[in-house]
């Protein structure tokens with residue numbers, strides 16, 4: 001089989017749904033769906049077979065069981081199978097529907113007909129193997145924060161998106177009117193997906209630069225960014241944040257997401273010790289999103 005995906009099936013106690021979703025997201029799955037069945041939930045998630053080894057699936061099973069034990073719940077049943085690209089597409093795509101986010105965005109699956117007069121900014125996506133469909137709270141919090149940041153002089157803003165995944169935040173920034181965006185991700189599949197989503201949304205290539213890598217790729221571009229978007233797990237933000245000053249100016253702002261509530265204090269300390277100020281903190285489910293700015297401003 002070419003272009004195969006692992007379909008991971010987790011049958012769990014309903015109280016574990018959120019932690020199972022979180023664990024599958026952190027593992028790198030896309031297109032997660034849930035169905036209620038009698039007294040349990042069946043969570044299905046998908047990941048390209050080239051991204052992992054069968055041994056990783058055994059480790060995932062162990063983590064899912066440990067997560068259950070830590071809240072004294074029954075351990076979930078975990079199974080997996082290899083499926084073709086076609087089965088993957090018909091499997092999860094049917095559950096993903098257009099979704100309104102914030103006051104202005106409508107996230108719109110690439111394979112649906114375009115509505116005639118959308119009242120919202122249509123952000124068309126085929127996330128493929130990349131993270132970023134808009135269903136995850138960390139992405140939603142970023143898009144909502146972006147809307148708030150773009151209330152004036154949007155057309156002058158240069159934005160960096162670190163960990164762009166499907167490109168959802170970069171494209172969102174362009175739709176809101178950003179002058180230019182630079183998107184980076186360490187995952188080559190995410191880069192491929194981000195580029196094709198930019199085309200899907202008719203974004204000019206010279207205004208949205210997409211590079212494989214991380215903050216060092218942004219440094220090479222020698223642009224000073226007005227805003228940084230960074231929806232990556234807290235551990236990675238801790239590593240990247242000390243370099244933010246090199247690619248920003250004294251009035252820049254940033255949106256940091258992918259942070260669990262219990263990690264908020266650690267991130268607030270990090271922000272302040274590097275000369276930035278927390279302007280707002282938004283929460284959804286177990287996640288929080290920091291809106292910050294350089295302290296000199």
Ligand SMILES: C[S@@+](CC[C@H](N)C(=O)[O-])C[C@H]1O[C@@H](n2cnc3c(N)ncnc32)[C@H](O)[C@@H]1O
Pocket residue numbers: 130131132133134138139142162163164165166167168169184185186187190213214215231232233236258
């Ligand atoms: C949670 S996803 C966010 C995707 C999208 N920006 C969104 O908001 O939905 C995090 C992305 O960061 C990428 N990533 C992880 N570590 C990174 C690093 N050190 N530098 C750049 N990207 C990284 C991952 O490959 C993944 O695509």
